[in-house]
Amino acid sequence: MTFQFPARSAFASDYERGVILVVMATLAWSCSGIYARLLTTDIWTAIAWRSLLGGVFLIVPSFFLEGGFSRRQWSSIFHPAGIAMIVCQALSQACFIGALYMTTVANVTMIYATAPFIAALLSWVLLRERVAKRTLVAGAVCLIGVAVIVASSIGGGTGIGDLLALGMTVTFAFIIVIPRMDRSVPILPSSIVSGFLTFVVFAPMASTASLDTYNWLLLAAFGATNFALAFVLFLFGSRRMPAADAALIGSMEIVLTPFWVWLFFSERPPAATFIGGAIIFATIVWHTAADLRHSRRARAPM
Numbered sequence: 001m002t003f004q005f006p007a008r009s010a011f012a013s014d015y016e017r018g019v020i021l022v023v024m025a026t027l028a029w030s031c032s033g034i035y036a037r038l039l040t041t042d043i044w045t046a047i048a049w050r051s052l053l054g055g056v057f058l059i060v061p062s063f064f065l066e067g068g069f070s071r072r073q074w075s076s077i078f079h080p081a082g083i084a085m086i087v088c089q090a091l092s093q094a095c096f097i098g099a100l101y102m103t104t105v106a107n108v109t110m111i112y113a114t115a116p117f118i119a120a121l122l123s124w125v126l127l128r129e130r131v132a133k134r135t136l137v138a139g140a141v142c143l144i145g146v147a148v149i150v151a152s153s154i155g156g157g158t159g160i161g162d163l164l165a166l167g168m169t170v171t172f173a174f175i176i177v178i179p180r181m182d183r184s185v186p187i188l189p190s191s192i193v194s195g196f197l198t199f200v201v202f203a204p205m206a207s208t209a210s211l212d213t214y215n216w217l218l219l220a221a222f223g224a225t226n227f228a229l230a231f232v233l234f235l236f237g238s239r240r241m242p243a244a245d246a247a248l249i250g251s252m253e254i255v256l257t258p259f260w261v262w263l264f265f266s267e268r269p270p271a272a273t274f275i276g277g278a279i280i281f282a283t284i285v286w287h288t289a290a291d292l293r294h295s296r297r298a299r300a301p302m
Contacts, residue, residue, distance in 0.1 A: 018240025021233045022249045028230035030256035033105035035222040037265050041215050044205035047097045049219045054227025055195020061232045062188040077190055081182035088171045089194035095168035103161025106258035106269035107149055110277040111165040113254045113284055114142040118173035127180060138287040145279035152272030247288050254281050
């Protein structure tokens, strides 16, 4: 009699592939600070060309994920919700690069980590969606952490950068909510259009003199990996697992992004960032773990 090992379930295999894809996306996102610190261009040039190249690199994946630019998608893009999506994405991209140039990477990362809670608040206000009490509590605590970080920057030279990071976070929260308001809004095509729009707005202020081979390669890598590849990997991976699992893995970015910059550039954030960041990170881990337990109980057989 021969013993056969039980076959691994298709769900487990698909779930593991999802984990790998989301981890890869998180690693790609966590490199944003490295790119920003290596670039030697001015802020306007970085915003314009990173956005354009990121949009270009998204064109091919959009055909595989959402069928490219069909007539239906074009009509959806230029409806009010689609236009709002494009504007929010363009603002978020510009604020993101601006914040990386004007404050510490740790401040940008910690402030940006509160986006899901702001999105939950917007969903409650705009869509009347029911929000769990733990989400409201976690959001309030995270905002305290943001207040600690921003307050410490007043008069310290990074206040504008922190406000840009907050602007990026709020606009990204709208990016999360808008597709829930109008599910016909195509995600990738609108991201491509927003990349082109950002380029058109900021290119007149950019300096072509600073675009040597070194900066061209960095901007291309920045747009290809941190903008396009990470986005696509996360979309593919998150479809193979519960949202809470994907969020828990994605929270690694909060630690990894400032860690890489500290490791390679010795960029040490102020003490208030450690305090506010600890508040935000602990709250996110607690909230995500609670979501994870809740989703597993819901899936458990009765």
